[in-house]
Amino acid sequence: MLVVGASVGGLTTAESLRRRGFTGRLTLLDAEPRQPYDRPPLSKQVLAGVWPPERVPLRQPETLSALDAEFLLGDPAAGLDVAERTVHTVGGRVLTADVVVVATGLRPRTLPGQAGLAGVHVLRTLDDAMALRADLLRCARLVVVGDGVLGAEIAASARGMGVEVTMVGPQPAPLTSRFGPLVAGVLAELHTERGVDLRPGAAVTGLTERHGRVTGVCLEGGEVLPADVVVVALGGEPVTDWLAHSGLDVDDGLICDSRCRAAEGIYAVGDVARWHHEALGVAVRWENRTNAVEQAVAVAGDILGDDQPYTPVSYFWTDQFDARIHVHGETSPTAEVSIVEGDVAERRFVAAHRRDGGVIGVVGWNMPKQARLRRRELVGASVLVGGKS
Amino acid sequence: MKVTVDQDRCVASGQCVTAAMAVFDQRDEDGVVVLLDPNPSAELAEDVRNAAALCPVMAIMVEE
Ligand SMILES: Cc1cc2nc3c(=O)[nH]c(=O)nc-3n(C[C@H](O)[C@H](O)[C@H](O)COP(=O)(O)OP(=O)(O)OC[C@H]3O[C@@H](n4cnc5c(N)ncnc54)[C@H](O)[C@@H]3O)c2cc1C
Numbered sequence: 001m002l003v004v005g006a007s008v009g010g011l012t013t014a015e016s017l018r019r020r021g022f023t024g025r026l027t028l029l030d031a032e033p034r035q036p037y038d039r040p041p042l043s044k045q046v047l048a049g050v051w052p053p054e055r056v057p058l059r060q061p062e063t064l065s066a067l068d069a070e071f072l073l074g075d076p077a078a079g080l081d082v083a084e085r086t087v088h089t090v091g092g093r094v095l096t097a098d099v100v101v102v103a104t105g106l107r108p109r110t111l112p113g114q115a116g117l118a119g120v121h122v123l124r125t126l127d128d129a130m131a132l133r134a135d136l137l138r139c140a141r142l143v144v145v146g147d148g149v150l151g152a153e154i155a156a157s158a159r160g161m162g163v164e165v166t167m168v169g170p171q172p173a174p175l176t177s178r179f180g181p182l183v184a185g186v187l188a189e190l191h192t193e194r195g196v197d198l199r200p201g202a203a204v205t206g207l208t209e210r211h212g213r214v215t216g217v218c219l220e221g222g223e224v225l226p227a228d229v230v231v232v233a234l235g236g237e238p239v240t241d242w243l244a245h246s247g248l249d250v251d252d253g254l255i256c257d258s259r260c261r262a263a264e265g266i267y268a269v270g271d272v273a274r275w276h277h278e279a280l281g282v283a284v285r286w287e288n289r290t291n292a293v294e295q296a297v298a299v300a301g302d303i304l305g306d307d308q309p310y311t312p313v314s315y316f317w318t319d320q321f322d323a324r325i326h327v328h329g330e331t332s333p334t335a336e337v338s339i340v341e342g343d344v345a346e347r348r349f350v351a352a353h354r355r356d357g358g359v360i361g362v363v364g365w366n367m368p369k370q371a372r373l374r375r376r377e378l379v380g381a382s383v384l385v386g387g388k389s
Numbered sequence: 390m391k392v393t394v395d396q397d398r399c400v401a402s403g404q405c406v407t408a409a410m411a412v413f414d415q416r417d418e419d420g421v422v423v424l425l426d427p428n429p430s431a432e433l434a435e436d437v438r439n440a441a442a443l444c445p446v447m448a449i450m451v452e453e
């Protein structure tokens with residue numbers, strides 16, 4: 001078995017194969033030279049300096065050696081021959097396997113003119129996090145371009161370091177597309193109280209620079225927001241360029257069936273996978289830590305013959321300032337939203353998102369247990385993975 | 390089997406409770422994991438291993 005991408009999705013696939021009794025040869029290939037590490041702390045504890053970088057590896061070295069797998073690190077896959085299930089690498093390796101698992105994740109989107117400009121960052125890797133932290137320690141003014149989960153977490157961590165922060169994005173409030181207007185409004189209030197200057201509904205047109213270092217962010221209408229450091233958090237693109245000549249169907253992710261299978265003997269896991277979710281009746285691609293793990297467990301089972309559709313309930317969490325926010329199911333900006341537990345004024349509540357009367361998603365704000373218990377109210381929850389609630 | 394949990398790492402996802410309700414719970418006030426049974430019986434072993442694998446912050450340690 002060959003796993004391409006040895007981060008949380010790829011590593012969990014390998015571990016699940018072993019746990020399920022697979023004893024054959026197992027190889028994990030990754031573009032990065034590091035041992036597998038975790039990403040969620042990068043925008044939180046690592047950026048804030050609460051955790052040293054030594055705390056982010058996904059496993060202890062002895063756990064990795066017990067896996068009895070070969071790790072080929074620092075050598076990106078460059079191409080895939082589907083019929084032969086052979087992967088060619090940039091370093092000239094030729095790896096053939098019975099099954100190839102694609103777990104190459106995402107690459108952050110950038111702004112035109114960003115390349116090579118000092119002071120402009122993205123955040124996906126540990127090196128990105130260390131470089132951003134080093135720059136924030138010497139800077140006064142940060143502009144975060146992007147008002148999604150990652151942008152909002154970076155804004156919160158940077159405020160905690162005493163940096164002046166402006167966050168710009170197209171939405172009326174950060175995360176409106178995930179939380180709906182009511183909860184996103186509470187999030188905007190929280191950021192404003194803590195000193196983040198929010199610029200909602202703003203379109204970024206470019207960057208200004210002086211001697212190769214960024215000096216500002218240009219908005220439509222002509223305003224320039226001054227900045228010593230800029231983080232571009234505009235989401236990411238699935239890493240599928242290495243599959244371009246494989247003949248596999250790629251369209252904002254590697255297209256898979258309900259078993260997360262792209263072709264005979266080729267599977268996809270994690271942020272890169274777009275699979276047919278039978279319970280929701282649509283093709284989806286999810287970018288979160290829990291999906292990467294659950295999908296890895298499911299794919300390992302399917303490789304070993306389970307033949308089960310993968311039909312999870314979506315879940316992710318985000319920590320910003322003192323808010324621990326947990327999101328279950330398919331929340332939507334156009335859903336009817338009501339508070340079903342707790343109190344918004346106390347910043348402890350559960351909001352239910354409904355469509356046609358049925359609950360499609362739940363957002364918990366500092367009420368994680370209560371939010372989780374409402375998973376069983378989600379429409380179709382009984383058909384989802386093992387009827388778990 | 391011996392189970393330990395790291396409450397400082399826990400992000401209150403509740404994945405462990407879903408996987409093994411007899412062994413894990415969450416505190417009402419902040420959702421942090423509570424270990425109900427540090428020495429689960431053999432019938433629960435596979436669910437507990439699953440819980441440890443699903444935990445998104447590796448806060449559950451299992452010694453066989
Ligand atoms: C800063 C940050 C904070 C996050 N916070 C949260 C959070 O709070 N909650 C949450 O649920 N989710 C969070 N996420 C999302 C979560 O980390 C991802 O969903 C998860 O990492 C996906 O795992 P993956 O294995 O699919 O992809 P990735 O983790 O992206 O791993 C892909 C791997 O493939 C390798 N690779 C890429 N191209 C090649 C190639 N050509 N050949 C070989 N290897 C290659 C990469 O080096 C990488 O190791 C966060 C993400 C980031 C970046």
Ligand code: SF4
Pocket residue numbers: 394398399400401402403404405406413415420421422443444445446447448449
């Ligand atoms: S799965 Fe992990 S993070 Fe989630 S509640 Fe259990 S111990 Fe905490």
